[in-house]
Amino acid sequence: MSASSLNRTLDGIEYEIVVGCEVHVQLLTKTKAFCACENRFGGIPNSRVCPVCLGLPGALPVVSAALVEGAIITGLALGSRVAEITKFDRKNYVYPDLPKGYQISQYDLPICVGGALEIAEGARAVGITRVHMEEDAGKSLHLEEAANASYVDFNRCGTPLLEIVSEPDMRSPEEAVAFVEGIREIMRYLEISDCNMEEGSLRCDANVNLRIHEGEKLFATPIVEIKNMNSFRAIRAALEFETDRQLAEWRSERLTLEAVGKSTRGFNDETGETVLQRTKEAASDYRYFPEPDLRPIEIGRELVEKLRSRVGELPAAKRERLKAQYGLSDFDAQTLVSSKAMSGYFEEAASGSRDPKKIANWILTEVRGVLNDRGIEITSFASPPEHLRELVDSIESGIISGKIAKDVFAEMAASGKRPSEIIRERGLSQIADEGELRRVVESVIAANEKSVTDYRAGRDHALKYLMGQVMKESRGRANPIAAARLLEERLNGR
Amino acid sequence: MITELSLSELRGGLRRGELTSAEIVSAFRDAYLADAKKEEPLGAYVEFFDDSVALAERADEARRAGEADAPLLGLPIAVKDNILVKGRALTCASRMLRGFTAPYSSTVIDRLLAAGMIPLGRTNMDEFAMGSSCEYSCYGPARNPADRTRTPGGSSGGSAAAVAGGLAPVALGSETGGSVRLPASFCGLYGLKPSYGSLSRYGLVAFGSSLDQIGLLGRSPEDLAVVFAAAAGRDPRDETSAATDFPAARAVLDGAELPARDFRGLKIAVPREFVPEGLEAEVSAVFDRFVRWARSRGAFVEIIDLPILEASVAIYYILAAAEASSNLARYDGVRYGLRAKEAGTLFEMYERTRSEGFGEEVRRRILIGNFVLSSGYYDAYYKKAQAVRALLLREVARVLAEHELILSPTAPTPAFKLGSKVRDPLAMYLSDVYTTFANLALLPSLSLPAGLSREGLPIGVQLTGRRFAEETLLSCAETWRREGGGG
Amino acid sequence: MVDDSTLDKMLYLSRLQVSRDERSAIAGNMSEIIDYFAILSKYDTSGVTGGPGEAVPAGELREDAVREGLAQRDLKGLSPHFLDGYFSVPRVLDEG
Incomplete structure (x- = not known):
């Protein structure tokens, strides 16, 4: 797709929008990144802390294998190169919810480099710059009635995070949203993260500026990093606002990236505007240096291959295949692929079935109904996929009616018994003789x-x-x- | 007298039933109380644990009940005030940590407690282990038992003063650039800085994380061997700890004698840079005598050129300060320790807490550490120092491929007068001129008491070995103790 | 060498303050020490990097198993500012 087709024109100004994203994803590991405290959302404040994540004198971090594996799986899913040697660095800055005065992060040897994510919007690939591992900070709470104080909860402190940095490859707010949705789909599918924006397990910052075309000349407006976008709607709204603002600024002041550089703006959800965040220049001097408490990590190719087999087929490819192979609708394919376990269940049930589409219907209605009622995952569902296949085939072959099948299903889901056993015990088979x-x-x-x-x-x-x-x-x-x-x-x- | 006996002698007395643990601990407590009444007390302890005698009585009961399988049951040890002991105060001799109680124990302490040891008290030190004279302490300086107007050395000055002054049989110190060996040299003790990774750093308050090690001070190599063996070993809480076995030291812990090393054929390198023309005459004399003794026992002692060693103090101060600036960022008044009163804003709280809580030398090192890491200076200082450290590692490894030991004086002078260097930080830093290279190169290094100056001040000699060759150092020191040094 | 603006930046990064009369002494000490570091320029380090130390194989990292941390009682013992389950601090604004 040529660049010119992405250009927009407003009041005679020809421009294109350039967006890059930094996505932070909390991992669903059992423990925190560098200590054995439980990694979980919410709960009684400061109830999951230890000397390490509280930054007590003398405490030392120890890397979780699950963090490293999650990062490798993510990198493989994004087509990144997985480093053979990776290391952690300290990013030094001061904040009350950062107990050690530094965040353990990765600077010049990130675990994964390169890669791309196909997005549906514009049917393009967005380049991935890098994926690196780091730890989350605690949370500061501000109360109306205590105007001079803040309250810090360190439960979240040390939660394993991946930072996924994209190339500035997106050309519209819609593409940026599609990119973040794509990341979410993959992370959920691989069960790396639940990517819940409300709970903050998926967070996104965006860098945005405009390229202004004036005849042969090309100008770049100053890059703005937008923070505090807490929903997909906010991402779109913030980028739309920022595009308009930069366009107006260009019209009145003609400021360029070369002249002004970068700035940071926070998105205000209530006003729908981005607001300049003033920070002392020295505050962004992070003084990165190698984390001396942790050893570099050697990633053997055997481990990478083992994890590659766990990644398997990715959601986008799987959706297309399910549609082609089983004749499913867009919607059915999309829903089944929302989790790896769900699509796996479907495929096992569908293989050798006379009517895979009907299997899909049963999963999307009856099975999902049971899962929702009980608040369980497909992995804990009582009936294995072959039982569902047997049930659907019993309808097809006229052994039971669709109506009786629902009764049989209810008992299957409750007891885990085979449908044929239930039909026989209760004498439910159809009279066709x-x-x-x-x-x-x-x-x-x-x-x-x-x-x-x-x-x-x-x-x-x-x-x-x-x-x-x-x-x-x-x-x-x-x-x-x-x-x-x-x-x-x-x-x-x- | 009990307070003059080595740990091994005390252990023998307990085994034979000639001594009780309560007698031993009471003797050290009485010595401490008597010293505290003196006009110029040693200032070795910042706290002597009130309950140590009670713990000793409990150990005696266990021994009487036949539960004496813990190898160091009832034997006391003094602990530097930067090593966490659960339920005890810990200050690092800083106002910043006044009132702090350790909610967990360091791994080394856990292991020594499991071996039956009794902590006697917390020893004085330079604040956060930054200093070479034990004068940068919020409690005031410790003094040298050989001459109370002089420093015991630092930063583990309190630990050295306690052992040399008969207030403890052995002590834990810590090293980042010589903080155990320098006090050992100044106080006439054996002082071991283990290889980086031999002892867990978990629960040792961090100063320069890539250099820090817990170290040991005692009156004999055997005393160091038993405590070392009880404390060593891989710790899953410290990724930088090593899974190395020390069978000879372990055998000593199990009751064997520490073997003396036969010096015949032992190849020893003396770097020319560490015995310069202008080396103080008394240090030079003691060192030369030690070299003659080693040669007389059949060792090959060779003077070698190792010019990279001249860079070691600069590399050391850049890297240690850089790591310290980051390691000490956690003292912010938010979760524990000092919080300045009447700070209206968060920024004021940080600035006031840290300015009131840290002493001058600590503040200076934090400023220098942030300087060498900050943008614009990082490449010229931090990165350059890392590269020269890599060069030094390579060069020292080359020497140790040919020689088993590197030998040098431990310090360029005997103990200096209190107050003589506190106003001149660079002169103070140069006290570490012979010690820092071992920390930079991750090697074990031991200071042994090699002689006295005419004024009766102890002078030490330093043996540095291959990584994890602690047992070689201890055995060589044992040979010296038996044949010459024991006096 | 350590001029006013450099000293100000280092004080800010260190979250330290000094009185007006201390400034020149501190800048002087720092300069002297930093000048001493110039000795490192004698050594040719082209092609030498600090490089990462001995690596640990990813398979030997910590197993993902939960262990109990500190109890609320321990936290109360740490600070008088630990109140109602939170560590209280002066209001967090944008400043760091």
Whole structure:
């Protein structure tokens, strides 16, 4: 796609928007990045702290293997090169929720470099600059009634984070949103992070400026880093606001990146505006140096290959394949691919099934209903995929009706029993045997002479009534199509 | 007298039932109390633990009940005030940490307690271990038992004064650039700085993390060997700790004698840079005598050129200050320690807390550390120092491939007068001119008492070995003790 | 060498303050020490980097298993400013 097609024009100014993102993702590890405290959201303040994450004198960090593995998996999913040697560095700055006065992060040897993410919006690839590991800070709380004080909770302190830095490859607010959504989809699918923006397990900063085209000349407006965008809506709104603001600023002041450099602005959710954050210049002198308390990490190729096999097929590719292979709709494919476990369940159930689409329907309605009711994941669902396949096939082959199948499913989900076992125990299999069905039809006709007369007098509703009696007599087990055919044949004297 | 016995002798007395732990600990407590009444007390302890005698009585009960399987049961040890002991105060001799109680124990203390040892008290030091004279302490200086107008050396000055002054049989100190060996030299003790990684740093308050090690001070190599063996070993809480085994030291802990090393054929290098023309005559005389003795026992002592050593103090002060500026950023008044009163804003709270809490030398090193790390200076100082350190590691390794030991004086002078260098930081830094290279090169290094000046001031000699060759150093020192140094 | 603006920046990064009369003495000490560091320029380090130290194989890192941390009681013992489960500080504004 050529650059010029991305250009926009407003009041005679031809420009393009240039956006790069820094996405922070909290990992779903059991423990914190550098200590064995539990890694979990919320809870009683300061209830998950230890000498290490509280920065007590003498305490030392110890790297979690799960953090390193999560970073490698993420890098592999984004097509990054995984470093053979990686190391941690200290990023020094002062803040009350940063107990050690430095954040353990990565500077010049990040764990993953390069890569790309395909985004649906504009059908483009956004380049990945790097993925690095670091620790989260605590949280400061400000109360209305205590105007002069803040309160610090260190539970979040030390939570493992990945920072995913993109190239400045996005050309619209929509693409930026699509990029962050794409990151979220992959992280959720791989069960690396729950990427919940409200709880802060996914956070995004964006760098944005404009390229102004004036004939042959090209100008760049000063780059602005936007912070504090806490929802997808906020990302879009902040970038739209900032684009307009930079355009207006260009019109009135013609400030360029070369002349002004970078600045930081915070997004205000209530006003929908970005506001300049003034910081002392020295505050951004982070004095990075190698973290002497931790050894560099050697990443063997065996580990990378082992983790690569865990990554497997990625969501975008899997969606397309599910649609092509099983004839699923966009929506069904999208929903099934929301988690790796869910799509895995589907594929196991669908393999060898007569009707994969029906399997998808069952998963998306009945199975998801049970999961939601019980608040459990598919991995803890009582029925293995082959049971669901057996159930759906039982409907297809006419052993049970769709209605009875729902009863069977309820018991499967509760007990984990095989559907065939439930059908047999409860005698639920459909009566398809003609001889048996004829006996039922005969007995219904014998017991309902009036309805038979009505039918023969041309009153069609009588047929419906008689059919209902057949189903009742058979306790719902009569194969309805075969029974209706036999009933009509009998009534019409054939 | 109990307070003059070595740890090994005390251990023998306990085993044979000639002594009780309560007698031992009481003797050291009485000596401490008597010293405290003197006009110029040693200032070795910042706290002598009130309950140490009670703990000793409990150890005696255990021994009587036949539960004496802990190898160092009932034996006392003094602990530098920068090593955490759960439930005890810890200050690093800084106003910053007054009132702080350790909520956990360092790994080394955990292991020594498990071995049955009894902590006697917390020893004086230069604030946050920054200093070479024990004068930068918020409690005032410790004094040298050989001459109370002089420094015991630093930063582990209190630990050295306690052992040399008969107030403890052994003590834990800590090293970043010579803080155990310099006091050992000044006070006439054996002082071991283990290889980087031999002892866990977990629970040692960090100064320069890539250099710090807990060290040991005692009256005999054997005393150092037993404590070292009880404390060493890989610690999952310290990634930089090593899984090295020390079978000879462990055997001493189990009751064997520390073997003396046969010097025949032992190849020793003496760097010309560490025995300069202008070396103080008395230090030079003692050192030359030690060299003659070593040669007489069959060692090959060779003078070598190692010009990179002249860079070691500069590398050391750049890297240690850089790491310290970051390590000490946590003392911000938010979670523990001092918080300045009447600070209206957060920024004021930080500035006032840190300016009131840290003494002059600590503040100076934080400023220098931030200088060498800050943009514009990073490459010229921090990065350059890292590169020269790498060069030094390589050069020293080359020497140690040919020789088993590097030998030098421990310090350029005997103990200097209190007050003579506090106003001249650079002169103070140069006290470490022979010691820092071992920390930079991650090597074990031991100072042994080699002789006395005419005024009766101790003078030490330093043996530096290959990484994790602590046992070689201890055995060589044992040879010296038996044949010459024991006096 | 250490001029006024450099000293100000270092004081800010260090979160330290000094009185007006101390400034020149501190700047003087710092300059003297930093001048001494110039000795390092004697050594040719082209092609030499500090480089990462001995690496640990990723497979030997800490296992992801939770261990109990500090109790609230311990935290109360740390600071009189630990109140109602939080560490209180003067209001956090944008300043660091």
